Amino acid sequence: MSLWEILAVLCAAALALTRWLPARVRRRASLVAAAAVIATTAVVLALGARWQMVPVLAGAGVVLLLVVVALLRQRAGRPVRRLPWWMALPGTAAVLAVIATGPLAAWALPTPVFPEPAGRFAVGTTVMEWSDPERPETFTAAPDDRRTVPVQLWYPARPGRADGQPSYNGARTPQEAAEVQNALADSFGIPRFLVSDVARARTAAVFDAPVAPGAGRFPVIVFSPGLSGVRTSNTVLAQEWASRGYVVATLDHPYDAALTFVDGRPVRSRNKETVTEDRRKEARYVKDNVDLRAADFGFVLDQLERLDRGEIAGPLAGRLDTRRAAAVGHSRGGAAALAAARDSRYRAVVNIDGGLRDAGVRPFGQPALAITSPVSVEENADYVPDLDRVLGRGEETSYRLDIPGTGHLSFTDAALYFPPLPSLVGTVGRSEGLRVTADATTAFLDSTLRGRASGLPGLLRAYGDLAVYE
Known part of the structure; x- marks a missing residue:
């Protein structure tokens, strides 16, 4: 995987995990992670996204939508509905699993790297x-x-x-x-x-x-x-x-x-x-x-x-x-x-x-x-x-x-x-x-x-x- 693809995976996973941070830092961390997801996704798309990145971008998109909705509700002074941990945990695990299929697919079916020939010519x-x-x-x-x-x-x-x-x-x-x-x-x-x-x-x-x-x-x-x-x-x-x-x-x-x-x-x-x-x-x-x-x-x-x-x-x-x-x-x-x-x-x-x-x-x-x-x-x-x-x-x-x-x-x-x-x-x-x-x-x-x-x-x-x- 390229450096930008790796960064996109890490940022998507980080955004999915902000749900479990303490309340006092959750909002700021969510903003930072969301911005990072948007930036890395834009670069990956501009460079030409490989099919292996589709589950990564899809998982990041779902979490980004949920985070944006929560932030907008907070900004409007409306209560944010939070699922109990025992319901949220399977959802987070599922999103992380979807994101993880990207690196797994890139490892199993990579862009081939042709070795340099060993001869003198x-x-x-x-x-x-x-x-x-x-x-x-x-x-x-x-x-x-x-x-x-x-x-x-x-x-x-x-x-x-x-x-x-x-x-x-x-x-x-x-x-x-x-x-x-x-x-x-x-x-x-x-x-x-x-x-x-x-x-x-x-x-x-x-x-x-x-x-x-x-x-x-x-x-x-x-x-x-x-x-x-x-x-x-x-x-x-x-x-x-x-x-x-x-x-x-x-x-x-x-x-x-x-x-x-x-x-x-x-x-x-x-x-x-x-x-x-x-x-x-x-x-x-x-x-x-x-x-x-x-x-x-x-x-x-x-x-x-x-x-x-x-x-x-x-x-x-x-x-x-x-x-x-x-x-x-x-x-x-x-x-x-x-x-x-x-x-x-x-x-x-x-x-x-x-x-x-x-x-x-x-x-x-x-x-x-x-x-x-x-x-x-x-x-x-x-x-x-x-x-x-x-x-x-x-x-x-x-x-x-x-x-x-x-x-x-x-x-x-x-x-x-x-x-x-x-x-x-x-x-x-x-x-x-x-x-x-x-x-x-x-x-x-x-x-x-x-x-x-x-x-x-x-x-x-x-x-x-x-x-x-x-």
């Missing part, structure tokens, strides 16, 4: 939209509609805070961020107002910032979010990797992402249309979804190669080392990353808490890291056996790292603003799961893509319970 970002002439869009009836994938690039930028347009929750404007966040809320059945503060959150990335100087090329991470997720759902991780010297391409999968824009028109998720009680149809949809995402992985790497060669306009021409590329994803995106390993251009794969049931993933030749949460492992009996089957039959050494205290959303930006329920975000705190994930994945990628291979199992064991597949 500043972070730039830009958005591109690429159409694949070889693939028709299967979600539309138009025969000439081609598969189009919006991609957001996060890259090492010039040291220091570069001048440019700041990122609001990964978007160019708060309005765009709000549209995407509303679509995500609708997708998951959450009232929009509960996550309305997310669009205000500033991140470290700056749009179209100059690329970090030098002649070196940066390894590449192509990232797929979870089911209905969007390219900004994992901004914390994208910024972390970029600050540590990677170029990260986060994907919107059209008609899967809660909301994206293709040729300027909004495209919404159709995942709800696939909900069925027919087990075979559900399994077929999962497999089709994973295969489509895996194809997007391959297509985006094609385009990144063209971008590096200068065939596509962009700030990263000549700076991408696409020979050192990793397929990475969370949840459904993690399963798709493993499926994308059939493209041998990807030299490493990371699956962040992605179950493989019905995904049709087969063993592959690249080293892989699977990160799991205890909550996901406990809820799905097939989760670890499925990973064992794929990772244990691979051609290279792979790892499964179970990070204690994490939940499925500990690896996404939702951990910064969702209620801290252990079933959702574990018990590690709002940003700790993201920090540990960034450190563990960077250790793995530095080893597999940059050749810093010494002591990788020991490094990974520092972050959780490690299983090694050789």
